[in-house]
Amino acid sequence: MGIPQLQIQTTRGRLALNIEKPVQQIEQPKATIDIQQPAATLEISTTKPRLSLDTTAVREDIDMKSVFKRSEEYAQLGRQGASEGTARRAEEGQQLLRIENGGNVIADLAKQNGTPPPAPLGIRFVANRSKIQMSFSQGSTSINATPQKPIINAQTNKPIHTYTPGKVTGQMEPYPSIQIDWKG
Template sequence: MNIPQLQIQTTHGILGLQIDKPIQEIEQPIATLTQEQPAAILEMSTVRPQLSLDTTEVRADVDLKSPLRRSAENAQYGHQSVLEGIARRAQEGQQLVRIENGGNPIADIAKQNGTPPPKQMDIRFVGDRTKIQMAFQPGSLTINATPQKAINNVQINKPIHNYTQGKVTGVMEQYPSIQIDWKL
């Protein structure tokens, strides 16, 4: 016996996707940097050292005397010579007063005055360095350095961002179908 048969034939639908990928571009520009370093402030102050030398006595030893000192020494030498002359004349007068004691005082006085005593020859070093009077005041140096802070100017640049959105489109690659058939 033949039984009627129902035949169903189906075809699946196939859905395809068309994808346009998104495009993203990011660029980061470098930061703008300005740097400056001001020079330090430098202050210097000095006190000069002082050296004073008094060579008055050494100069006097080599006969380089000031006019005031030379005139004072000449006045003292003249005063001393006058006193010595007075003493010599008084002594000669005393010798002449005692003429009765004998001898020849006039010849003795003439002999003393006519032949001076011989000069002594000796070596004398002039300019004694130990007579130099020195005074020294040391100087000083003061340095003040004031550093200056660095000047940093930084400008941050924003990133450049370009974005193209992606797209997904559905496409039917195969449409679904159903076929129904009767077979006897």
């Protein structure tokens, strides 16, 4: 004899998920910057130094005299030479007047006037540098610098943001089922 039997058979349902990931893109453009640096204003003023040298006395020592000094000396030498020449001629005339006193006056005068005095040595002495008259006035320099501020123009750019949301879809594979049977 057979006892009826109940048979239950189940199939589990399985949920399959399809996931599309979200896509997010963020891009930050660089800021726009314009920088200008004007040149500084620079003012320089100078007063030149002045050096004055008077070498007249030193030049006279080495016989490099000015035309005016040389003319003055030659005039003095001419006056002195003229008076010495006049005195010499007067004395020679006096000697010739006393020719009757005897002696060889004409020969002595010829010897005296015919033999020139010895030439001076050609030695020249270097001038004394301490005779140079110097005067010096200092110069000056004035510097005035005015800095200029930089001109900065900066502009920020907004970020570029794109977002695609993700999706989740589900489906059953396989669907759950239950089968009940009996055998009897």
